[in-house]
Amino acid sequence: MLSSSAKLNKQKSKKRGNQRQQEIVHHHPQEDDSDSSVEDDNAVAASSMASRDRTGKRDLSQNKQQQIQVELMAAFRRSMHIKVADKHDPHLPNAIASFDEIKIPSWWNRDRGHDERNDTNADALSSFQAIKHAVLHNIEKGRWKEPTPIQMQSIPTLLERRDLLACAPTGSGKSGAFILPALILSHAANCLYYNSTPSNNAPAASSSKKQKKKLQKQQVDSDSLDPSKSQSSTNRQGEIRSLLLAPSRELAAQLHREVDRLGMGKPGGISSLLLMKANASHVIAGTAGGKSGLDVLVTTPLRLVDALHKGLRLDAVRIVVLDEADRLLDAADGKQQRDDKKKQKKKEIKEEKRQSSNPSSDGSSTSKDSEDEEEEEEEDDEDDDNVQPQSSGSSQTQTFLAQMDSILSAVPTSAVRALFSATVTQTVKSLSHSILRNPVDVTIASPGSAGGANTDIEQELMFVGREEGKLLAMRQLKLRGQLKPPVIVFVQSQERAQALFGELLYDGLHVDVIHAGRSRTARDNAVARFRKGETWVLICTDLVARGVDFRAVNMVINYDLPTSGITYVHRIGRCGRAGRKGKAITLFTEADFDNLRTIANVMKQSGCKVEDWMLQLKKSIPKKKSSSAPRRSNIDTTPTYDKKKRFHKRQMIQESKRKKQRTGSYSKDQRESSDKR
Ligand SMILES: Nc1ncnc2c1ncn2[C@@H]1O[C@H](COP(=O)(O)OP(=O)(O)OP(=O)(O)O)[C@@H](O)[C@H]1O
Numbered sequence: 001m002l003s004s005s006a007k008l009n010k011q012k013s014k015k016r017g018n019q020r021q022q023e024i025v026h027h028h029p030q031e032d033d034s035d036s037s038v039e040d041d042n043a044v045a046a047s048s049m050a051s052r053d054r055t056g057k058r059d060l061s062q063n064k065q066q067q068i069q070v071e072l073m074a075a076f077r078r079s080m081h082i083k084v085a086d087k088h089d090p091h092l093p094n095a096i097a098s099f100d101e102i103k104i105p106s107w108w109n110r111d112r113g114h115d116e117r118n119d120t121n122a123d124a125l126s127s128f129q130a131i132k133h134a135v136l137h138n139i140e141k142g143r144w145k146e147p148t149p150i151q152m153q154s155i156p157t158l159l160e161r162r163d164l165l166a167c168a169p170t171g172s173g174k175s176g177a178f179i180l181p182a183l184i185l186s187h188a189a190n191c192l193y194y195n196s197t198p199s200n201n202a203p204a205a206s207s208s209k210k211q212k213k214k215l216q217k218q219q220v221d222s223d224s225l226d227p228s229k230s231q232s233s234t235n236r237q238g239e240i241r242s243l244l245l246a247p248s249r250e251l252a253a254q255l256h257r258e259v260d261r262l263g264m265g266k267p268g269g270i271s272s273l274l275l276m277k278a279n280a281s282h283v284i285a286g287t288a289g290g291k292s293g294l295d296v297l298v299t300t301p302l303r304l305v306d307a308l309h310k311g312l313r314l315d316a317v318r319i320v321v322l323d324e325a326d327r328l329l330d331a332a333d334g335k336q337q338r339d340d341k342k343k344q345k346k347k348e349i350k351e352e353k354r355q356s357s358n359p360s361s362d363g364s365s366t367s368k369d370s371e372d373e374e375e376e377e378e379e380d381d382e383d384d385d386n387v388q389p390q391s392s393g394s395s396q397t398q399t400f401l402a403q404m405d406s407i408l409s410a411v412p413t414s415a416v417r418a419l420f421s422a423t424v425t426q427t428v429k430s431l432s433h434s435i436l437r438n439p440v441d442v443t444i445a446s447p448g449s450a451g452g453a454n455t456d457i458e459q460e461l462m463f464v465g466r467e468e469g470k471l472l473a474m475r476q477l478k479l480r481g482q483l484k485p486p487v488i489v490f491v492q493s494q495e496r497a498q499a500l501f502g503e504l505l506y507d508g509l510h511v512d513v514i515h516a517g518r519s520r521t522a523r524d525n526a527v528a529r530f531r532k533g534e535t536w537v538l539i540c541t542d543l544v545a546r547g548v549d550f551r552a553v554n555m556v557i558n559y560d561l562p563t564s565g566i567t568y569v570h571r572i573g574r575c576g577r578a579g580r581k582g583k584a585i586t587l588f589t590e591a592d593f594d595n596l597r598t599i600a601n602v603m604k605q606s607g608c609k610v611e612d613w614m615l616q617l618k619k620s621i622p623k624k625k626s627s628s629a630p631r632r633s634n635i636d637t638t639p640t641y642d643k644k645k646r647f648h649k650r651q652m653i654q655e656s657k658r659k660k661q662r663t664g665s666y667s668k669d670q671r672e673s674s675d676k677r
Contacts, residue, residue, distance in 0.1 A: 080095070123189075158319065182259075240314060245320070276303070283312060314410045329419075484554040490545065493541065513526065515540060554582060555582065565599065595629075
């Protein structure tokens with residue numbers, strides 16, 4: 001892969017020819033709005049005319065070379081499986097083949113208006129080189145040899161301030177694809193940043209007059225928010241320049257760690273923060289980043305919406321990224337659904353009570369199902385603190401989508417917007433039209449990765465008959481040496497996670513458990529122990545199904561079948577990361593047939609062998625219902641004989657209590673009647 005890209009690149013630079021040709025090829029027409037770029041364009045045009053006058057041949061060869069460059073770039077993208085929706089986008093930035101190729105964005109290196117410190121092009125260039133040098137040093141330290149395909153296209157795109165919709169498999173380096181540009185964009189001087197027109201606001205060739213006017217108005221609006229016009233460029237206190245959003249606290253914390261790692265040694269130091277209850281007041285007051293403001297703020301949406309209600313301003317944001325965008329734009333994840341869940345839960349509790357009075361039932365059923373997982377994630381978004389939004393009950397009861405709406409409307413229109421996920425659904429695609437402006441739409445799709453699954457993961461479905469068969473299967477995997485730690489085991493609810501933990505605790509597996517029901521410290525410790533290798537098997541709910549990067553995980557076991565293809569893709573994506581191989585085993589029982597077809601389909605799309613009968617399974621119940629998890633027996637290996645014995649003992653105790661009560665009340669009645677007599 002490297003050699004082909006290097007080869008293409010070599011050819012590319014040979015063909016590039018002289019500097020003038022490069023200028024023409026890398027010229028970005030979207031900058032035509034600004035005076036200086038008009039001047040530059042005129043200069044390019046004049047020189048081009050002159051060359052045409054002198055030799056018509058030379059002009060022809062220039063065009064040809066441009067054409068060759070375009071074709072080479074297209075071939076390079078194809079070889080890297082980089083698919084861009086609009087191949088004919090004239091402003092599409094070239095993909096980079098190495099981190100060294102990160103070049104100064106066109107808006108940065110122009111000698112646009114000077115600020116009070118009289119910045120020159122040389123200053124601008126050296127400030128770019130300084131941040132690039134720091135970032136490259138950290139990349140090298142982290143042993144990233146070359147950019148991953150999503151990084152190849154995303155980094156130059158975001159640096160050119162184009163909005164972006166990016167879809168790439170799990171573990172393919174999406175975080176780096178937005179953290180690197182965020183760090184670089186945050187470093188640009190205000191005078192450079194705000195004196196240029198963002199590429200997103202450059203009207204697309206097809207834009208109507210009305211659209212162009214609207215964009216011009218947006219530009220005027222964003223100018224009024226321009227920090228360089230409202231405060232001295234040396235005092236950047238209160239600025240938040242990059243905003244990264246993630247759906248869970250675990251993921252936000254991980255992104256924050258990565259920001260600090262990649263931004264280490266940044267000139268002037270890296271100022272980044274994970275927004276939490278403890279530091280929210282500093283962030284709101286604008287004192288969190290000191291005089292230089294904050295380069296990067298990482299947060300979950302609910303925490304940020306709460307801060308916005310309390311007066312936080314996002315006027316200086318230059319780039320806003322939604323990681324796991326399909327989750328963050330989930331309109332279904334809201335109040336209505338929560339109400340439905342509560343109703344459903346009440347029903348289940350009633351049912352459970354009814355069943356517990358029936359000894360013949362096959363163990364009492366767990367009251368929680370996959371829907372509770374959603375609640376777990378909501379709990380998680382609340383950061384385990386009791387967020388009390390000022391405006392009565394709004395943010396907590398808002399859907400993720402509504403929260404995103406509040407956030408995006410607080411961010412200036414000049415800010416670059418980017419959506420990243422391994423699973424960009426059709427809904428997200430259509431929502432992106434209202435969020436992004438003239439975006440670059442990139443998908444990394446190697447053969448077999450259709451559906452979003454990572455092709456480095458070997459996937460297997462394992463039939464275990466009934467619920468009890470699952471524990472047996474786990475123990476057999478261990479006995480046969482097929483359980484290769486580190487392993488992540490997914491179950492569908494907190495209770496089941498806890499119960500499985502109890503069952504495996506003494507199996508010599510160094511097991512731990514993580515779910516939203518545990519305290520924040522317990523969760524953090526569980527994650528830390530797993531990262532250090534002290535824990536071999538981590539049992540969890542879907543709390544860590546998305547985004548969380550436990551790099552060396554060898555195996556994922558779906559103890560409970562996931563209820564959707566998307567959850568499946570994210571769960572198994574915890575292994576096979578950064579080019580490593582991984583294995584995913586999914587256990588299923590007779591009760592899982594309703595959801596089995598969906599999972600089998602995803603597996604087939606990603607090139608795995610699945611039995612035909614699984615793909616032909618008919619849906620026996622309406623679509624909406626089939627996406628919920630089936631009711632499952634408890635995870636419990638106590639033999640039925642012992643269970644019955646325990647039940648009879650309980651019954652006898654209750655019976656004797658009742659007898660005592662009866663005799664007690666009888667003797668009391670007798671006493672009272674004899675007294676009367
Ligand atoms: N260019 C690179 N070279 C080598 N490793 C890389 C590179 N970029 C990222 N990585 C590593 O790959 C792993 C996965 O990266 P990351 O967490 O960004 O994946 P992701 O695409 O966001 O996955 P998910 O969809 O699960 O969130 C991380 O351990 C990261 O350090």
